[in-house]
Amino acid sequence: MKKINDRQRTFLMITIPILILFFCFNTLPLIKGVIYSFTNFKGYGSYDWVGIRNYIDLFQDSRVGKSYLFTFKLAVVATIIVNVLSLILALGLNSKIKFKSTLRGLYFIPNILGALVVGYIFNYFFTYILPEFSKMIGGSGDSILASTKWAWVAIVLVCAWQSIAMNTIIYISGLQTVPEDVYEAGSIDGATGFAKFKNLTFPLILPFFTINMVLCMKNFLMVFDQIMALTKGGPAQSTESISYLIYNNGMSGGQFGFQSANAVIFFIVIVVISIFQMNFLGNKEEQL
Amino acid sequence: MKKYGEKVNWPITILLILGLITVAFPLYMTIMIAFKQPSEMTNNIHGILSFPKSWSLENFKEAMRVTDFWNSLGNSIFITLLTVVVSILIHSLIGYAIGRNKDHSKFYKISYLYIVSGMFVPFAILMMPLVKQTAQIGLDNMAGVIILYVVFYMPMNVLLYTGYLKNIPIALEEAAKVDGASTWRTYWSIIFPLMKPMHATVAVLTALGTWNDVMTPLVIMSGSGKNTLPLAQLNFQTQFGTNYNLAFASYLLAMLPILIFYIICQKQILSGVVNGAVK
Amino acid sequence: MKRKKVKALLFTGMLAVSALLAGCSKDKDMDGKTVIELVQYKPEAVEIFENLAQEFNSTHEDIYLKVESPNDAMTILKTRFIREDYPDIIGIGGDINYSYFVDSEILADISDYEGLKKIKQAYIDILEGLEFVPTDGIYGVPYVANAAGVLYNRQMFQEHGWQIPKTWDELMQLCEQIKNAGIQPFYFGFKDTWTCLAPWNALAVDLAPSDVCKQVNRGDTTFKKEYSEIPDKMLSLLQYGQNSPFAYGYNDACIAFARGEAAMFTIGSYAVPQIKSGNPELDIDSFVMPGSNQAEENVLNSGVDLQFCITKECKNKEAAYKVLDFLLSHDMVQMYLDEQMAVPCVNEQFQLASILDGMKEYIEEGRMYDYQDHYYPSEMAVDAQIQTFLIEKDVDKFLEKFDRDWLRYNRDIIQKVKDYEKSQGK
Secondary structure, three states: OHHHHHHHHHHHHHHHHHHHHHHHHHHHHHHHHHHHOOEOOOOOOOOOEOOOHHHHHHHHOHHHHHHHHHHHHHHHHHHHHHHHHHHHHHHHHHOOOOOHHHHHHHHHHHHHOOHHHHHHHHHHHHHHHHHHHHHHOOOOOOOHHHOOOOHHHHHHHHHHHHHHHHHHHHHHHHHHOOOHHHHHHHHHHOOOHHHHHHHHHHHHOHHHHHHHHHHHHHHHHOOOHHHHHHOOOOOOOOOOOHHHHHHHHHHHOOOHHHHHHHHHHHHHHHHHHHHHHHHHHHHHHHHO | OHHHOOOOOHHHHHHHHHHOHHHHHHHHHHHHHHHOOHHHOOOOHHHHHOOOOOOOOHHHHHHHHHHOHHHHHHHHHHHHHHHHHHHHHHHHHHHHHHHHHOOOOHHHHHHHHHHHHHHHOOHHHHHHHHHHHHHHOOOOOHHHHHHHHHHHOHHHHHHHHHHHHOOOOOHHHHHHHHOOOOHHHHHHHHHHHHOHHHHHHHHHHHHHHHHOOOHHHHHHHOOOOOOOHHHHHHHHHHHOOOOHHHHHHHHHHHHHHHHHHHHHHHHHHHHHHHHHHHO | OHHHHHHHHHHHHHHHHHHHHHHHHHHOOOOOOEEEEEEEOOHHHHHHHHHHHHHHHHHOOOEEEEEEOOOOHHHHHHHHHHOOOOOOEEEEOOOHHHHHHHHOOOEOOOOOOHHHHHEOHHHHHHHHHHOOOOOOOOOOEEEEEEEEOEEEEHHHHHHHOOOOOOOHHHHHHHHHHHHHOOOEEEOOOOOOHHHHHHHHHHHHHHHOOOOHHHHHHOOOOOHHHHOOOHHHHHHHHHHOOOOOHHHOOHHHHHHHHHOOOEEEEOOEHHHHHHHHHHOOOOOEEEEOOOOOOOHHHOOEEEEEEEEEEEEOOOOOHHHHHHHHHHHHOHHHHHHHHHHHOOEEOEOOOOOOOHHHHHHHHHHHHOOEEOOHHHHOOHHHOHHHHHHHHHHHOOHHHHHHHHHHHHHHHOHHHHHHHHHHHHHHHO
């Protein structure tokens, strides 16, 4: 009996200080942020309580609304593109090819580079190089970063360029868990090509699909560095992501209280989506 | 695997090699521009993508001077290294405590959910209060940045460690307990070494995240006169706005350390990432 | 195995201790001297300030001047204010941030400072005008101003015999002339939204009352009424710009202008160092944006580019004043002007940079008004709204949104103004 108490005491002595640390630098500032969301605080100086005015404003603010629409559009499209492409890439890299490990290594490179610097490089590419290519094939030669219709596509491309690497690796590790005899059984039934993938492979890597969907969605919903480096929210405020708006107006602008309210709502939205995704995909996994 | 016949699938190999252009092109472009002089940059593709007239290191020297390269590099390494070491020590401990208890204790179950849900808190909402808080307790410096990273990566790493712990049979500990070893001793002598593959994963994922981060050092360390490598890039944007060659030399310099590190430790990094996914 | 771990721990501990020590020893080596910390926000003036500090420290025994010019200085200043870590002197622009700082009571009243007598009254008035509600004190020493309008390639103008336009119609004719000569009249960097504000401000001082924002805050008028002419004229300018003006940023526009790809550039004098870095030989001159067809209505757009404020927390105001005395001395101002091609706020004779030739008479006569955007709250993102308008080209929608947003973003300020007026009325 005494032994167990000792063990429990050790566990508590480990857990409690770390929980306190976590509370101090994560929960405490979160609570403070929630409190600020009920003020007109600029970040410095004096401030007044304004009740739920910030929240009321939030739901009437077309700029905030637009930023939510944009962020979701970006996240959904990028998540789909990234998952489709990385699944294809993973199937390729997992088949019987030459230079397998070298190729895998090279395809992973985009993931280790900093998003800010990658954004700067692509900014140059979209402004100076892509228009020249488009001129060569008879296009107008306009930069897609200058178009309110297409700038978001450029951001999707840069996000995808970096994230495909990570997702591919996760899918490859998933594919490696598929036991060989599944395929053998399948080939006796005459399953080939896409049918084989759909009926045999995909159900088995569904857990990895779940991880990738949740990770992708969460990362893309918080997109910031790419926006900062590529468009700074332009042209015509068409690419303002939620995080960008919170940083830009809350930190550099004088809207800290209002943007805190925005961040609170954003936090809730992210939690709801993630729980929904995990439940939905989790149920699917169990059905199989 | 070999059962399927030894034939190499050449069409796919070739397709995959061709696909590498998408990875290589931006890097190629960066290198070409970084070595050129402004006068060589004519306004057409040829002017931008052709080889430079001479492979001079002038741009790099200048870029290193402006970004105070060696100091920034040193700060980046210092922050990343310490974050990784502290994360491994602390996160594995808490992961152990929670992982061993969360199935039968409500307290640990709640602690687990509490920490892991921290993953969904957007940094934006924490930023301003954190700036104030770190300054009040004298942590508006590199030490503060490291502590913040340790807290930010805790949710992900705790998830990884508790997941991995399921693979380590509790019987191992019980054997040690019979020998009279305390839980604390048992952990450091048996469990901690056994979690080595997960340490590698945590190290890789934490390091990749901290190395490239701009926001945290920007808001916490500002005014301390110290830069990290990405922070120095931000500096560069305004000071040499009109000279793309210099800017690209500096981008290349910023990417180089991690690229070299990746080339050396590629195997460990990839397997670390895979472990994180399979958990 | 175990040994390794101990080593790692020791190493870590050592690093941590050394980091702490480094943090502590920061300000101690200035044996007995008063340290004055100056943070300034202009990244292009880093070297000048380094020189100034060196000069100061070699001539002053008892004071040590420490200058910092961080990147993204405004954000950094604000984060330092958040953590209540105030520098002694801040060098900032005369814009809405200054208004916020005054309103937040961060700055010290320096009306007892002798050096203020040297400053041109017009600029002190500009700063006064930036305060949301009038105060008794003075909170900044204007140092240099900038001027915005149109920069032009003087050599190109001389070769073709083009004349400087005095009215809007003349400007439009000039653009046609330039276009017919096969040259691009303007090059815009509208990808960086703030550059949209340069022509906007220059037109606004000609076409709208200088205190329009305050009038609106009092509820006397609307922007739709006062700004009615400006949007159409912006669109007219846009016609004479390069293809896809929204694809290129400020730096791109500076390079293009430096290379002679356009004859004119609607920007302020502050862009000249940047342009010259692309082509040091370029002969640039400027003229006042002729927004109106009545030549006498056209005035220069000039505002305080750099001013020095002392924070309330400054422990040694006397020492800070000494630093200001030094900065305001004739030679130092002249050095700054030579480097940055700025307009002095000090009321003495200075050698002005040749790029200001076309604006000189306006400067000397004081025919100038402050930038309108110095009154716009930054979170309202007027620059992005102008960019949106230039893309969509819908004047009514733009101005109506402007009025609507203005009331929302300035709600607290308007309330403050109302309270103030009420208290004055009694």
